[in-house]
Amino acid sequence: MSRAFYVTTPIYYVNADPHLGHAYGTSLADTLARYHRLAGEETYFLTGSDEHGEKIAEVAASEGTTPQSVADRYSNAFRETWETIGFSFDQFIRTTDPHHCDVVQTILQRIYDAGQIEFREYEGLYCVGCERFLTERDMEGGKCRDHEREPERQKESNYFFKMSEHFEWLAETLEARPDLIRPERYRNEVLGMLRDESGLGDLCISRPKTRLDWGIELPFDSNYVCYVWFDALINYLTGIGYPDGPNFEKYWASAEHVIGKDILKPHAVFWPCMLRAIGLPPYRHLDVTGFWNVEGRKLSKSLGNAVSPLALKERFGFDALRYFLLRDLAFGSDSDFTEAALVRRINADLANNLGNLVSRTLNMTARYAGGTVPEPGPTGPDEQAIAQLAATTAAQVDESVRRCEPHHALECIFALSDAVNRYLEEQAPWKIAKEQADGWEKRVATTLYTSCQALRSLALLLAPFLPETAPVLLERLGIPDALESARLPDDAARWDALAPGTPTQKGAALFPRIEIEKSN
Ligand SMILES: [Zn+2]
Incomplete structure (x- = not known):
């Protein structure tokens, strides 16, 4: 039987159009998929869109429309852009797909029945950008590090996944499997988070509907919807037919997730602990990429200084663009796009x-x-x-x-x-x-x-x-x-595989030199 290979991109959040950073992550996953296919491995390549959560609800409110229509618009933009560019994905998943919502509810119920979810009152500093309560490590100068905005003090009763029960196991797993998270510096970062007891606790996985109703309803309490990350991560299972599809058995053991370093914690801590609670082994590899900066500024959906991948493809060609992205950014490091x-x-x-x-x-x-x-x-x-x-x-x-x-x-x-x-x-x-x-x-x-x-x-x-x-x-x-x-x-x-006598053709230059006009 041939080997299998399962690769995923992060599912893209639908509050902005695709930018260069998204195109990079997808180019990387696409290259891995193509390589493994050519290596004779049965390959499955999943990408898609992450559509629940507060930020979508905010965009919808500001535009006077529904979250579903915002999600539809941006999800289509991602899918169409990826199709036009020519990425070789097998499926574009949406977290608003009814099937995905069913799987999330099944998993929530199962973990709840197993005593892994608890109802608690909580007071803390909440960042709307992150859609979660922050810890001290997440803040600098009283502001969220990622979003440069002040969190709000909030008190709420919520459901918590008893994630911390799995930390010892997770640390042992990371020690035993040094290539589970690569490159190594990110594995070390995660081990650091796990050692620092103040930094991580249990995971709040619910949002009261009084505050947010754009999400998947908790099967055991209809006053709440599921925290967007808890829902989104499960796409990697839904995409290959969890729980009983034949592809799930075939592919899960070879799962390789490509992500950006800004979503390390959900993928390196929340996700393996969730998988353990579900009763599944962790993915095979988590591949963590650095950021593309443009003129020294971080490229991100929140900061909005986007570079259009389609415009770049039209000007320079897809191969030239992906060559540059894959060649110039040493995997895991940051690089500047000019x-x-x-x-x-x-x-x-x-x-x-x-x-x-x-x-x-x-x-x-x-x-x-x-x-x-x-x-x-x-x-x-x-x-x-x-x-x-x-x-x-x-x-x-x-x-x-x-x-x-x-x-x-x-x-x-x-x-x-x-x-x-x-x-x-x-x-x-x-x-x-x-x-x-x-x-x-x-x-x-x-x-x-x-x-x-x-x-x-x-x-x-x-x-x-x-x-x-x-x-x-x-x-x-x-x-x-x-x-x-x-x-x-x-x-x-294999040498000598091209037989003498095989007719060859000249042709136009594969990559014409690009002349740049010099400004005085
Ligand atoms: Zn934040």
């Missing part, structure tokens, strides 16, 4: 390195080998080094993707492309063809054969990262169907 940096990346890596290699190799193959992959002459250490590097690169890419380090995978792929460019410079087939010394044709054939084999490996390895470009390159190499049967990483490591 158009100049994007253009530099496109020009240096995609146009000058990869694009140049493709056009040189295919133009010379047309010119000196009649437009087919030539029959090589004897190979030497230079050719063997390239073949060896292709195999090493395939292994490194596999390892990097499985560690969720796409920037490192891309670094390795482009180092291979760079090495083949240098090999071409050293062999200088154009010079050999011009000088026409004895045996020149065989030497040129060997060089071009080697370059063509390397291009095949590069195209296969790039397919999950540059899903529009890789098929074009494979078509020019005369193997348009290669992705249908390819298995990564082994097929990318």
Whole structure:
């Protein structure tokens, strides 16, 4: 039986249009999904929208409309944007789907019956942005750290999930499974939260309807709705058919959640404790990404300095945009988005390195080998080094993707492309063809054969990262169907797989250089 792989994006909150940060998280999950599919694993890719909670109710009130219509509008905006961009998700889930609401109520009732939920009176400082009571750690200078607004003092009777009963287990699990949360600094952050007893307690999971009625009603008390995070996290189960769908059995053990660091606590603390209370094992990995800043400002739905992913795709192309996002942001760290940096990346890596290699190799193959992959002459250490590097690169890419380090995978792929460019410079087939010394044709054939084999490996390895470009390159190499049967990483490591005589095609530049007008 083949292995399974289940990847999710965070479900996106529907109070603003999709921005660059959302496109980054979805690009990352999409790349992981595509890679695992090409590795022959049965893959399920879930994205969607998170639609309950106070902020949606606030937007609706300010617009004089209903929360459902606000949710519909933004949920459609996300789904349509992701479809237009070309992400390969299997399902777009909405937390207002009746089926999801049923599953949330089933789980609430089960945890309640198991004595894991308690009714208590609580007084504290409540942040409308966070939709929860804050602890001291959440505040700075009397304001919520995330929302830069003052919380309100409130007293309420509410239902609490006895989350703290699971903290010891969670800390032990994090110690025993160092790659459960990656990169490591976020795991350490969570262990710190668990050690610091003042920081975390039980989780308030209800909101009185007198204050908020936009949510899923508690099955055991109709005066309350469910806290939005408790409802939203459960989408990862609903999406694969919990409790009794066949996909649930197949996929849950391989679950990998891609999230931004701003939602670490719900995913790294609330969620594993909830899963334990439900009687399920934790996910396999939590992949935590950093933030994109734009001109030094955090990109977020609350602060609103959004960059439209669709506009960027239209200007630069989807592959160039996702290449930049995945390559420039070291997984887990923050990075600054500027158009100049994007253009530099496109020009240096995609146009000058990869694009140049493709056009040189295919133009010379047309010119000196009649437009087919030539029959090589004897190979030497230079050719063997390239073949060896292709195999090493395939292994490194596999390892990097499985560690969720796409920037490192891309670094390795482009180092291979760079090495083949240098090999071409050293062999200088154009010079050999011009000088026409004895045996020149065989030497040129060997060089071009080697370059063509390397291009095949590069195209296969790039397919999950540059899903529009890789098929074009494979078509020019005369193997348009290669992705249908390819298995990564082994097929990318296979040398001599492109048969001599295979017809190749020149073509327009894959990534034309972008000229930026200099301002004086
Ligand atoms: Zn807040």
